[in-house]
Amino acid sequence: MSDQPTTTPQTAAPRRTFASTMQLVLIFVMATSFVMITQQENREIYWWGVHILVASTLLQIAFGNIPSHFNFRKSLVGVAIAAVIIGGIVVLAINLAPTLLSLGR
Numbered sequence: 001m002s003d004q005p006t007t008t009p010q011t012a013a014p015r016r017t018f019a020s021t022m023q024l025v026l027i028f029v030m031a032t033s034f035v036m037i038t039q040q041e042n043r044e045i046y047w048w049g050v051h052i053l054v055a056s057t058l059l060q061i062a063f064g065n066i067p068s069h070f071n072f073r074k075s076l077v078g079v080a081i082a083a084v085i086i087g088g089i090v091v092l093a094i095n096l097a098p099t100l101l102s103l104g105r
Helices: 017-036 042-062 071-105
Strands: none
Touching: 017 042, 017 071, 042 071
């Protein structure tokens, strides 16, 4: 047996990347907005809760599709691309709805 103490290398805690931090923050924001929606005392808090939930959900869709190892710049480029795609789908849906309604008549 050896009298030498065993040393274990100290491992530094890995730093969170911007994308993974934003995903965590958005989860907490969405949970808070759910609480705001479920309260029944103030209609304005409800209104803000719904709008925050919609915005944070759209951002979560964008950040959920970005690899968590991306840095700040790559994350913002990914969010911009996702915003263009989501915006395009919304514009397409708004413009296509009247055409589909007229086809159904």
